[in-house]
Amino acid sequence: MAQENDSFTTVEKSLHEHLPAEEKSEVLRILYGKPSPPLTIPQSAIDLAQERNFELASYTLKSLAATEQTRLPRLVRIGAIQNQILLPTDKPVVEQREALFKRISDIIEVAAQCGCNIVCMQEAWNMPFAFCTREKYPWSEFAESAEDGPTTVMLQELAKKYNMVVLSSILERDESDVLWNTTVVISNTGRYLGKSRKNHIPRVGDFNESTYYMEGDTGHPVFDTQFGRIGINICYGRHHPLNWLMFGVNGAEIVFNPSATVGNLSEPMWGIEARNAAIANSYYTVPINRVGTETFKNEFTSGDGKPAHNDFGHFYGSTYVASPDGTRTPGLSRTLDGLLVTEVDLNLCRQVKDKWGFRMTQRLDMYAKELAEAVKPGYKPPVIKG
């Protein structure tokens, strides 16, 4: 991709400021779908966000859904949190983690004031994204039990206190010391509901993360919570349409995509992939990316011919919500910590299925057969020579 500019905040701000009114409405319609009206939130939340120095943006997409005769609206407020790390990466592991616990607790408190029913943080939110270093220590020490590690225990308290489903992406260490990239799902009662492991591992740029953890073996579970049916497609899995698809087949209404990705690698794809998934699968998607540049003590190389260095680029944030009807919200900033609060009506998922019919026209039986053939050794694709 072309060279990014770390200080540029968001595309949406630029469009709003510079386009003349009559063209702006067309540009925004074509690029963003229907409008994302502001959602009114308490002044106390706005004040607290300012005081704590993070962006707070709030939208309501509830008017995208029609009123039904036989179901009440199913309004849910989704909180998506993006953040920088806080301490230098050579500080003790526990100190780094504790600082992030404090920061995220502070943001979740504001999410609660905004009435969020579900919150999700970015990928591996409780640690620096150190997989570029290829060093096993101290980074593997951030790995912990999904079920009762310190991060899960800390969040269970908050989930219960705020009556909020919490999705927490961590580096997981299981009982036999296999590591996984895992999202823990905590119910709004504070109960550990289960986990979803990252299915697809990058082998790109600075990362072959299979150095650290295994390809997920949990398939495509859907968590049927009080606030909707939730799936989690972690980071690089957003490049894989089949990963998104199986969560849809299994009934998800919201699929989160906790991520960690940098501008020069993936930014032009960011607005495309999760949004395409929302459209194709008639569910909401919530791609979340960290922000900031993370520096490591020991230099490393990136297989790109450049000299050894201590960071691998700028995480561009830009967290947003995409709706099954093709609409998306503006993104959070490319540079600041932020909380994105989005009110949605889950009824829209079924309404879009009824309108567009993608599930009914999907011909999964045909693809099950074609894929079963395609994965056989010696598969001969149907190629017509010309």
Add this chain to the structure above:
Amino acid sequence: MAQENDSFTTVEKSLHEHLPAEEKSEVLRILYGKPSPPLTIPQSAIDLAQERNFELASYTLKSLAATEQTRLPRLVRIGAIQNQILLPTDKPVVEQREALFKRISDIIEVAAQCGCNIVCMQEAWNMPFAFCTREKYPWSEFAESAEDGPTTVMLQELAKKYNMVVLSSILERDESDVLWNTTVVISNTGRYLGKSRKNHIPRVGDFNESTYYMEGDTGHPVFDTQFGRIGINICYGRHHPLNWLMFGVNGAEIVFNPSATVGNLSEPMWGIEARNAAIANSYYTVPINRVGTETFKNEFTSGDGKPAHNDFGHFYGSTYVASPDGTRTPGLSRTLDGLLVTEVDLNLCRQVKDKWGFRMTQRLDMYAKELAEAVKPGYKPPVIKG
């Protein structure tokens, strides 16, 4: 979607005209990927396009690909044609078709002058998009043999004359009077190479096109032509990621998406879906949409509570090319006939596969198994109650 404005030409023009330079480069990088530099084409072609009253836009994406040591660049020029119908829809079928033959021959001549190696027209290019009327006649009379119907015969001459692969989407009538929505592939020698039938049929808005034709039975063939390996995903198939995926599994380097779709239905999705497919499958995609508003003699209703009417909306053109690295070209106009000429280096497909590794990390075996289970009656999705 919000109400469209039929006279608005393109988003890209608006961005270029109004954004200040320093922000423009960031907005365009994030929204469009790397730049699409102009491709120099002969003045005679420019003059002829002007005289014949259609937009001619040309870009080269060849610099996206790196120079390799063991393969020469594989430069191919793709011509994508969007057009309005010419005669009123109540004129005799043969007259309507002949007028379109003339128009498309005129545009293909210019494509030849621009050095196009492949041209593709929009869906059902040789007829009005009359499926909204639910009338069988006269529309079924536009259907013809894929192998030796008048449209194929006409284009075989041009393919041979200009040394050009031609992709022609028609309503096909087979020998047993079954109708299909089919793209005919004609080699640059003028030979009929084969056909690819539309796999997914819309049941949305004004259209249940299964009134007219059957779901495709040709699977996902790839045509290995002198100018690259080509697949065709017709219209509504672009909403189905598995349709795109199988063309990729079968080795396609360019997948065309001849379409016919209107603004209020699909426009915010148009820039997303084919581009996502290019990214996910490491091939070029070429979505092509017709332009204009088509009026029919007999009024019809659209199941939307509105009074009977004689047209169902504005086809918004906006034909573009998406590259496997996430870049896309600007779109053709939303309102005018046009020819988009794009030079690409097919070597980029393999380079992007090597860089991103999507094929290697795709885990098709897992999905083949999951889908095989999911299509069984009584399938119980993995849902965790919370």
